[in-house]
Amino acid sequence: MNSQITRRGFLGGAVLLGGAALVGCAPDAQRQQAASPGTLQDGTPRRGGRLRLGVVDGDRAGTLDAHKPLTIGSIIRGFAVYSKLWEWNAEMNWSPALAEETEANADATTWTVRLRQGLEFHNGKTITADDVIFSARRLTDPALGSPWAALLFTLDRERIDKVDERTVRFHFKDGKGFVPFPDTFTNFGAIVPVDYDPAKPVGAGPYKLKEFTPGQRSLFTRFENYFKDGQPYADELEIIDFQDEASRIAALQAGQISLANGIGADQVRLLQGDPRVSVVVSQTSNWQSFDLNLSKEPFRDERVREAFRLLTDRKELVERALSGHGRVANDLYSPQDPTFDRSIAQRPYDVERAKALLKAAGQENLQVELVSGEGGDAAALVFAAQAKKAGVTVTVKKVDAATFNGPRRLDWTMSTGGLLTESFLSSALHLDAPVSAANKTHFSDPRFTELFEQAITQPDVARRAELVHEMQRIQHAKGGLVIWGFNDALDAVSTGVGGVVPEHTQFATWRFEKLWVKETT
Template identity: 45%
Template sequence: MELSRRGVLRTGALGGAALLSGGLLSACAGGANTGTGGSGSAGPTGAPKRGGTFVHGISGGSSKDSLSAFVINSASDFGRFCAMYETLWFPSADYTIQKKLVDEYSVNKAADEWTIRLKSGVEFHNGKKLTAEDVLHSFTTLLDPKTAAAYAGSLSDLDLANSRKVDELTVRLKLKSGLTNLPEILSTFIPIIPVGYDPAKPVGTGPFKLKSFEPGRQTTFTRHENYWQHGKPYLDSLTIIDFADESSRVNALLSGQVTGADTIEFSLLPQLQGKSGVSLLHQQTNSFVPLQMRTDKPPFDDPRVRQAFRLLVDRKALNEASFLGHARIANDLYAPSDPLYDASLPQREQDVAQAKYLLKQAGAENLKVTLTTADLGAGIVSLSQAFAEQAKRAGVTVTVDKVDQATFYGPNYGNWLFSPNLTTPANYFYTCQSSDAPTSTTNFTHFKDAEFDSLYRQAVAETDTAKQKELAHRMQKIQYDRGGYIIAGFYDAFDGHSNRLGGLKPDVSGLALYRYADLWLA
């Protein structure tokens, strides 16, 4: 979705996203190529051309940036991941899960044994051919505590001891319990690396191979000449440049220093409107920025307080203040385009009187809470500040403590009492697994509920779609009543780019500029 963090990729949304048409920006476009309803933007047409360097301006980055396939601490780490590494499956631009390094597969009735045959002829950057042993080595490395992999929890149901190589290109995975959504799990941050992988000299099967790396500054790549996707990548090289502030990144795009800049801050969009040679790609996504309440610590260990905080929110006003209206109203639940989503639950509205009543019942009148935030992406600091203002109406004092990214993603990441986060769009069970489920290692609300956990175990193994949907709806009702997320909206993403850049199309994940193998320059 995630989407690393010791959690989920804060690249996930990498800034914002949603399913609302961009009426506000479109209305005042004034000649800018903004598009509406998740549209493409001006760029070259015709057959892709070969050659050139795509320079990606990315927000953030620090001395803690990593080349490891298993550690993603910033958006630029995610960019390096996309350039160098690949997964067995992948989510397409419309978020359908498709085979990548997989040629064919089969699964048993209980969904606890998957036989996967790999594509032949896939080559790592060091010339080694991909084999079944590499897949098992990848999973072993991911699950090794010494690796400190953010997404190790995603494979917590893998019975590695009883998984085995069938032949040179076939692996049989045994699970501790059924998982009908294993392809989606393996499409996220579970990279395939070769036996003998060294994170100091990283190689993968991705479209680009590493040339140089300056943490917090710049990374350069060259084309993987023997890339398995015939004809790709089109570019000769790729450069990622880190920017400490958004204004500098926008100026770099306008001056031609960078070719593309993803998820532009909403307040800075007017600077790109109508400018010669520059366009905006509007992506309507399912990404969201949750405000996370730790359910195991006072005052949020009381579900009445959690419900009160959700009732404090004027969702329309919050989205307007934070994202200039480029958002669709949400209902504290995720994955709205998944068929499992329960749209029948009443839309939660602001109710200050009821919030005050619940706080009084919980003995939490005149409550004071710190909301720890940072410049994680478009609109997030504004979201934090807007919520604090709305909370005043119920006599709740929310102190917004803005820290830098290094501090936010430091040792306390995942343990802040009250904080925002970035989450990539995904289907219901995967998002659940990475946030609320009993297998999650990125459960930043520390949500624990025996009934919910039992339903999750049943639902992910259920192959009858009607029964699975009924179980999923029961799970969502629990989250709706006593979960730890405040989800006010799903936010649009706008990527700025040179009109010379081809291969772009709207992406429900808001990550069009990160699909490096598809990009080309006129």
């Protein structure tokens, strides 16, 4: 099949863009390899009952704003209330949701999207092209100040055309193509009505908001006219906020909640042998990293950066920090992307070479502070012990989520990191591209910038791969991300809940429309 974009038929409603967005999931047997023996896939879906999900979220203020979710709790609540043009499927590729058809022109300078017939918001209003245009403009409105607007930096807000009541055509600045448009818009591009009020949110998701007490709980009721026939199954969904993992796990074991997403690997051991709970393991390409700030000493020096990569025992980090629930990484993200360069050799663990590089850089007996955010403490402490072998003293500073993600988030000299896997270009827009949303490493390389600007407009997958391969070699040699591992997503699920299936994402317990209560009272 010609990899150049042309006007073509649609596969399941999503166009194949040079191989960048492949629709469909791996066989169930392949996904099942990532599941624990107790994965809850049995049973026939039934209607009724209340699902109760516990989340750990340090934000006491809370928010339900569709386009400005700032914490994990806000993002998860958005999965209940809102729907998007596209959604992430089980293989972490975009697939159609509200969109019936998606088509890019030959050079990806325009994307045309047609809505499904008869879509409704929670208030009964028909979803039209006007709502899509409003939503895209709201997300990218500087006045809103969404941190996610940068992901759509090239969208021309003034040239979003209404073709008809169900069809919208998107254009991009300077007439340039934008290959990762569906990826980036799928992140936080919820479709809301033109009279949207975040204080009284209306969406098109599987559940309607009934009650919301920020920092405590939110209650939702089933949306009967949800666009997926027969779903959702439960009458109600309740999301309860916890301040720490221990209290959330205790609530799960006591039957006060039925789902706990993204539990720590250390919690798995506590749940082993409990017949009331199953742990669902999803093998993902979500990565864990140590982020080096290249705008500060000692990491301005490439020799120091290389030394830190070499003194990182990745296998030990996976075994100890992730309790074996993951796999070793090689300082590069998005291994599932078809343009990923698999020829780059795995960086070795070499303490002696690291010591030699530090000596050459005049950084013997180096002392560095490593700031650890929520979930990064175990890795930080393991790394600190590893660094001692090379004569480096790493002081771990633990901070709460609000501090870690606050005004200083781009200023730490060294910090723990990690991100949900996406396509290479979309991930770069989050991390280290010249227009990235949160460049913690302050990575800036003229050749990398030049290549990125070419790649993001290149629809041909083979030509784009050549550009990405060179970009990844630059990242591997000069970048500030020490990506040491890919972690599994671990979800704890009561045996009274059905429909939780392992994926290659972290969304197994967020697919609220697919989950059901096995027994209702």
